Amino acid sequence: MTTMNAMEWNLGGDGWELKGFWPWVPLKGTSMEIGNELMGVTDWMPATVPGGVHHDLYRAGLLANPYRDLNSLHAEWVENRWWVYRKRFQAPVHAGVTMQLICRGLDYEAMVYWNGVLLGEHKGMYEAAAFDVTDHYRAEEDVELLVVFKQAPDEMGQIGRTSETFTQKSRFNYKWDFSTRLVNVGIWDDIVLAAKGAYSLGELSVTTDVRDGAGLIRVEAAIERNGNRGIGSAVGTEETRSETPRDAAGSGAKQSDTEAGSIVLIVKLYDPDGRLAQTKRIAPNDAGLAACTLEVESPRLWYPSGYGDQPLYRVELIMADDAGEYDSRSLRTGIRRLEYIQNEESPVDALPYTFVVNGRKIYVKGANLTPLDHLYGNVAGERYDWMVRLAQAGNLNLLRIWGGGIIEKKALYDLCDELGILVWQEFIQSSSGIDNEPSKRPEFLPLLACNAAAALKDRRNHVSLTVWSGGNELMSAPNVPSTFADENLAMLRELVRLHDSGRLFLPTSASGPVQYITEERGVSHDVHGHWKYMGNPDHYRIYGQADHLFHSEFGVDGLSGVKSIRKFIGEAHRKPVPMKDSLVWRHHGEWWDTFDRDTSLFGPMTALAQFADCSQWIQAEGLRYILDANRRRKFNNSGSIIWQLNEPWPNVTCTNLVDYYMEPKMAYYWVREAFQSRRASLDYARLDWSAGETISLPVYAATDGESADCLVCAEVVDSAGAILHGQAFQGCTSADKTLLLGSLSFQAPETADGLFYVRLTLAVNGEEASGPSAPYIFSTRPDPIFAPALAIAGGKLEAEALGEWVPETGNDDIADDSVLTREYVVKNTGDRVLLHVYPTERTDLYWTMASDAYFSLFPGEERVVRVTCRKRTGELFADASSDDAHALDAQERPHIDFHYFNAAAAANTYP
Structure with missing residues (x-):
């Protein structure tokens, strides 16, 4: 069969130019x-x-690095100018019936010109602007394409009135607690030139299910007629008449007159190993819709990460007749059954917050994803790849794509399909503080509907997509989440019903009677909060006694590491200060000042590295407790979604697990441990005790998705590694419950430095599931209770590489040497504990993650750590952010050093 007509040319890449103007000047x-x-x-x-x-302005030398110090304040003029993109190219030869220019990422209000002719105007970020250029097109003619952007609209930032929102522009650009005001303007996604034949494929829906052991892949495609020929029935013994689509009225397919013809849709299914499994030939119905269901015997099922594998089947669609092929499309999907049920002991009026995949209840271990960069159009595929890898390696199984950000590029959803990360996708709406009521402005609702429909029709084809939400923190009254009674949300619910009826739609996050976490019982469904460490002992009382069904946003703040801070904070500002004493620090994380918190727990700190170590400790401690407390109530509570995985610009301090430069913080590794499928945990009411006080700490075990015999060994040790008390606990867990094994009972010891540690080791079915956990650290000293940790001395860290760097295998999409792994044995040959041991990469040429980090080594202990590195690619402003880099290897191999708590400050390694 020969290919006829259909072809696309990506106009991105080289050859574009940009020029700035005062408003309206380009038109005059x-x-x-x-x-x-x-x-x-x-x-x-x-x-x-x-x-x-x-x-582009930065590369041209017209803008200083806006991520450094206060420089972003001097970039705010950019949003107030008009900008013209220009590309000159020769029109390619084609055999199409029509030619379209498809602009997928115009941000935000644009006029598009083809050789001086205005093709049209477009407003919005997420709905593609498609222009028919057939009448203007001359093959091999020189074309000048102009895209003129008006100044960015003056939309609400984090503080304002949601009811006054009037655009579908990403709102975090206008200033949020984790970002500055840096309003993106430009072409943030692809522009393509598409030649279309007499027929072309339009809207496509591919969904899957499992019934009676068989996998079902449902394919629905709209056939568009571009010439004068009609769409008629097909003939032939191998061809079948199209099944009636689920909802033809909602498919968006073009209705057309028909005449006799032979156009068919050929559907080919390839198994996860790439073998052709079956072929069907489908004739469209009179409305131009082709639909069929492929049945797969003994399917290889798709599961979220941690619950099974993620095999992907490839579906290839070919539209053809006897003369040849007109158009084709290919995508990958997983076969799985997706259901939603109420939580155990759920109030009857609660929404279903428990996700069930292939009959197995999935405990959600999630994080909120902000855009990867303020300048989201410049985010390279490698950055998406590494971020989703970090999510999977961190034992996350869900990302909530937050309504104050963007509907992400396709690359992110593809990666989530491949790696088993469920997606909670919000439409672009968010709270504003002064009021949080969804906007009903007459110019807003049509924009919202168009953008929502476009997102639904495209993202529904991703098996990872699990939940739609109307937006972030929409409230009809203070602390009262909006419901479907709201006109805005009722409209979105109807769009979801029309275009993706098989998935859950939540009105907003949070949802239920109350918005925020509360100690009042019986009123919390899905809640948000808090976002700070709530103090000792308040933090443990609040989260230990809560009874919410789901926890879709909460966090604890902590500093970035010094390696990252040095990249965007000038030397004069690199010292521990409260936010009120530094405009620069305030500009990079005002809401997340931990200075008073950390000095109250550790005492005065003079070195930035010391402050960072202490702040990251409390962030990790606070998050670990929340996650364990929620999981102890599985499936009364069905999951936790941390605020937040990442940040779009560099903050001195923030609630993120991974900083802007892709450096995982201590909290990332403690969250990863808390989210392990097999987990032993400790409950406690506070961090400080009186020496001699009787302590009883409940010990729990969880084994997600399986029932197993568990043995937990608990040890109480001092800073010299002496075992002061030990107990063992046994029990058989169930797949869907966290089991209370018993209580660790002992008297608070009088130790030399006032610190003592509890470590848990878990064995499952007779095999060790994990080494000793990151210890639970307690004190018998008065405030500041953790001051003795700053004085621990006597540990001696030794690290030795085991072999050479080797390229990662098993992923054909990664070039040789782009991802390298190496193992190290790390030892403590001293006589005191080494707290929070972690690796860093010194050349600053690689992103890095480790199999284990921020663990503690007691005297005589050792641990093998596997370090994985990938060359940094596509980072913005990298040439201005590496004053700390050291090219230590002529071949640019990674150079790994191991550090531990307070070591850098004690040695004055960093300021």
């Missing part, structure tokens, strides 16, 4: 008064597509 061109050319506020400069204006 010359002065009315004197006739002179109006030259603009910049000259033409090279541009990146996809990309954004800010980074």
Whole structure:
């Protein structure tokens, strides 16, 4: 069969130019008064597509690195100018019936010109602007394509009135607690030129299910007629008449007159090993819709990460007739059954917050994802890849794509399909503080509907997509989440019913009678909060006694590491200070000041590295307790979604697990341990005890998705590694419950430094499931209770590489040497504990993660750590952010050092 007509050319990449103007000047061109050319506020400069204006200005030397110190304040003029993108190219030869210019990422209000002819205007980020250029197209003709952007709309930032929202522009750009005001303008996704034949594939829906042991893949495709030929029935013994689509009215397919013809849709299914499994030939119905269900015997089922594998089947669609092929499309999907049920002991009026995949209840271990960068158009695929890898390696099984950010690029959803990360996708709406009521402005609702429909029709084809939500923290009254009674949310619910009826739609996050976590019992469904460590002992009382059904947003703040801080904070500002004493620090994380918190627990600190170590400790401690407390109530509580996995610009301090430069913080590794499928945990009411006081600490075991015999060995030790008390606990867990094994009972010891530690080791079915956990650290000293930790001395860290760096195997999409692994044996040859041992990569040429980090080594102990590195690629402003880098290897191999708590400050390694 020959290919006829259908073809696409990506116009991104090289050859684009950019120029800035005062508003309206590009439409006038010359002065009315004197006739002179109006030259603009910049000259033409090279541009990146996809990309954004800010980074192009930076590369041209017209903008200082906006991520450093207070520089972003001097970049706010950019959003108030008009910007013109230009590309000149030769129109390719084609055999299509029609030609379309498809702009998938215009941000935000644009006019598009083809050789001086206005094709049309477009407003919105998420719905593609498609222009028919057939009448203007001449093959091999020189084309000048212009995209003119008006100044960015003046939308609400984090503080404002949600009811006054009037755009579908990403709102975090306008200032949020984890970002600055840096309003993106530009072409943030692909622009393609598409040749279409007499027929082309339109909207597509591929969904899967499992019934009676068989896998079902449901395919629905709209056939569009671009010429004068009709769409008629097909003939032939191998061809079948199209099944009636689930909801033809909601499919968006074009209705058309029909005439006799032979157009068919050929559906090919390839198994996860790439073998052709079956083929069907489907004739469209009279409405131009082709639908069929492929039945797969003994299917290889898709599961979320931690519950099974993620085999993907490839579905290939070919539209053809006797003369040849007109159009084709290919995608990958997983076969799985997705259901939603109420939590155990759920109130009858609660929404179903328990997700069930292939009959197995999934305990959600999630994190909220913000855009990866303020300048989201410049995010390279490698950054998406590494971030989702970090999520999976961190034992996460869900990402909530937050409504104050963006509907992400396709690359992210593809990666979530491949790695088993469920997706909670919100439409672009968020709270604003002064009021949080969903907007009903007449210019807003049609925009929201168009963007929501576009997102639904495209993202529904991803097996990882699990939940839709109307937006973030929408409230009809203070602390009262909005419901479907709201006109805005009722409209979105109907769109979800029309375009993706098999998935759950939640009105907003949080949802239920109350918005925020509370100690009042019986009123919490899905809740948010808190976002700070709530103090000792309040933190443990609040989270230990809560009874919410789901926890879709909460966090604890902590500093970035010094390695990262040095990249965006000038030397004069690199010292521990409260936010009120530093404009620069305030600009990079004002809400997340931990200075008073950390000095109250550790005492005065003079070195930045010391402050970072202490702040990250309390962030990790606070998050670990929340996660364990929620999981102890599995499936009365069905999951936790941490705020947040990442940050879109560099903060001195924030609630993120991974900083802007992709450096995992201590909290990342303690969260990863808390989210292990097999987990032993400790409950406790506070961090400080009186020496001699009788202590009784409940010990729990969880084995997600399985029932197992568990043995937990608990040890109480001092800083010298002496075992002061030990107990063993046994029990048989169930797949869907966390088991209370008993209580660790002892008297608070009088130790030399006032600190003592509890370590748990878990064995499952007779085999060790994990080494000793990161210890639970307690004190018998008065405030500041953890001051003795800053004085621990006597540990001696030794690290030795085991072999050479070797390329990662098993992923054909990664080039040789782009991902390297190496093992190290790390030892404590001293006589005191080494707290929070972790690796760092010194050349700053690689992203890094470890099989284990921020663990403690007591005297005589050792641990083998596997370090994985990937070359940093596609980072913005990298040339201005590496004053700490050391090129230690002529071949640019990673150089790994191991550090531990307070070591850098004690040795004055960092300021």
